[in-house]
Amino acid sequence: MKRVVFSFFGIVMTVVVVxxxxxxxxxxxxxxxxxxxxxxxxxGPIRYKTDLAAGISGEAIISKVFAVQLEANYSPxxxxxxxxxxxxxxxxxxxxxxxxxxxxxxxxxxxxxFAGPQIGLLMxxxxxxxxxxxxxIKDLLESTDYYAVLGxxxxxxxxxxxxxRYSAGLKNLSKDKTGNxxxxxxxxxLRLGYSFALK
Numbered sequence: 001m002k003r004v005v006f007s008f009f010g011i012v013m014t015v016v017v018v019x020x021x022x023x024x025x026x027x028x029x030x031x032x033x034x035x036x037x038x039x040x041x042x043x044g045p046i047r048y049k050t051d052l053a054a055g056i057s058g059e060a061i062i063s064k065v066f067a068v069q070l071e072a073n074y075s076p077x078x079x080x081x082x083x084x085x086x087x088x089x090x091x092x093x094x095x096x097x098x099x100x101x102x103x104x105x106x107x108x109x110x111x112x113x114f115a116g117p118q119i120g121l122l123m124x125x126x127x128x129x130x131x132x133x134x135x136x137i138k139d140l141l142e143s144t145d146y147y148a149v150l151g152x153x154x155x156x157x158x159x160x161x162x163x164x165r166y167s168a169g170l171k172n173l174s175k176d177k178t179g180n181x182x183x184x185x186x187x188x189x190l191r192l193g194y195s196f197a198l199k
Contacts (some may be wrong), residue, residue, distance in 0.1 A: 028193025090129035
C-alpha cells in the first residue's frame with residue numbers, strides 16, 4: 001500500500017511539474033498541537049500535546065489562482081494524559097515524517113486556501129511518565145498513517161508567510177485489531193516560514 005501511495009504522489013508531481021509556470025521553494029517552523037481521537041476505550045481524559053515542528057516545501061504554480069505544493073515535514077504527534085485532578089500523568093510521543101500533496105487556491109496573490117492527502121511515516125513512538133521510565137511502543141503501532149489536510153496561508157511580498165492547518169488521521173494506529181479501540185491522530189499546525197521563487 002505504501003508503494004502505491006508513493007507512486008501516486010510521484011505521478012501527480014510529474015504531471016504538475018510539466019504544466020507548472022513557475023516554482024517556489026520554502027522552509028517553515030512552528031508548533032503542532034496534537035491529541036488522539038479514541039473510540040471504544042476507557043481510561044483517563046486526554047489533552048493536546050504541543051511540540052516544535054519544521055519542514056520544507058516546493059510549490060508548482062499552475063496559474064494565478066491554482067498551485068500544487070509538496071512538503072516534507074518533521075511532525076511530533078501523540079497526546080497528553082491527565083489525572084482526574086487535572087495534573088499531568090504523562091504523554092504519548094509519536095514522531096513522524098509527513099509528506100502532504102496540497103492543492104492551493106489563491107483568493108488574492110497573498111492569501112491561499114489548501115487541502116489534500118498526506119502520508120505519515122512513524123519514526124519513533126514512546127510513552128513518557130514522570131513516575132516511570134520511557135517505554136518504546138513503536139512495535140504496537142502502524143508504521144504508516146494517512147491524513148486529510150485542510151488549511152490556509154498568507155504570504156507577504158517579502159516571502160515571509162504564516163499559516164495554519166488541521167490534519168485528521170484516517171487510519172487506526174493500533175496494530176491490535178481484535179478489540180473495539182479505534183486510535184487516530186488529530187493535530188493543529190501553526191507555521192511561520194519563508195519562500196522564494198526560482199528564477
